Amino acid sequence: MTINLADNDIASRVLLLARSATTAVPLREMERLRDHAASMPDVAAATFAFSEEGTPSLRTALHELVAAGASPIVIVPIILPTDPSFEVWLRRTVQRWQAADSVPWPEIRVTPFLGTQPLLQELLAAVIGSDQTRPLDNGKTTATEGSIVPAQKRRVLVCMGGPCNAAGAGVVWGHLRNEQKRLSLRTTGDGSMSAKTSCLGPCSLAPVLQVWPEGTLYGGVDESGVDRIIHSHLLGGEIVDDLAYLPTGSKQRLR
Numbered sequence: 001m002t003i004n005l006a007d008n009d010i011a012s013r014v015l016l017l018a019r020s021a022t023t024a025v026p027l028r029e030m031e032r033l034r035d036h037a038a039s040m041p042d043v044a045a046a047t048f049a050f051s052e053e054g055t056p057s058l059r060t061a062l063h064e065l066v067a068a069g070a071s072p073i074v075i076v077p078i079i080l081p082t083d084p085s086f087e088v089w090l091r092r093t094v095q096r097w098q099a100a101d102s103v104p105w106p107e108i109r110v111t112p113f114l115g116t117q118p119l120l121q122e123l124l125a126a127v128i129g130s131d132q133t134r135p136l137d138n139g140k141t142t143a144t145e146g147s148i149v150p151a152q153k154r155r156v157l158v159c160m161g162g163p164c165n166a167a168g169a170g171v172v173w174g175h176l177r178n179e180q181k182r183l184s185l186r187t188t189g190d191g192s193m194s195a196k197t198s199c200l201g202p203c204s205l206a207p208v209l210q211v212w213p214e215g216t217l218y219g220g221v222d223e224s225g226v227d228r229i230i231h232s233h234l235l236g237g238e239i240v241d242d243l244a245y246l247p248t249g250s251k252q253r254l255r
């Protein structure tokens, strides 16, 4: 499949954007795609990032490209299917990071979604007709070994309902999970685990997360909010008052 960069008169820095990867196999797949993109004639360099869970995160990869003076940066969402709200989220999120940065950002472009490209039909035909297909039932099923019941006392629920998703819950989730891994939050302090959930109720406060056992609801959370909740609430037991919303019984909006 060809990524058409013909509109750019200078070689682009391509950022392949996938949703998440937490194990080595999808990371290797992204490395292969990155190497393939880097070999294209109009591409000066290629990298990859994840909009949700995975390293590097979109924020990290973009900041590295900006710091390296890359211009233009072309984001290629290799996400199927792609919700139209994804591009809205992407634009708003990049604008927010851009506004918070002290250095000017280069032009950032985004390619059309892969699902809308006619070449996808050829690709589908190629894989469906491929002699590399294999039966799924030729592997042995291993007996379950049982599970350890978690001892962690804190739970963070990240709302992935529609309004929260459109407001960037994916990046909140990804940042939380990346930090959970980096800071060993499962075994630090009281021990924390996290989970995605459907609508938690106060959709106007999106993106929303809730920390148990207190049941504290946090609204309007972004990556820096996650950092504060980790250090103050998960590790210190102190609620972050300016992000927390108490059950007052009356309707509340983001402050």
Ligand code: FES
Pocket: 159, 160, 161, 162, 163, 164, 165, 198, 199, 200, 201, 202, 203, 204, 206, 208
């Ligand atoms: S969708 Fe997140 S609180 Fe309703």
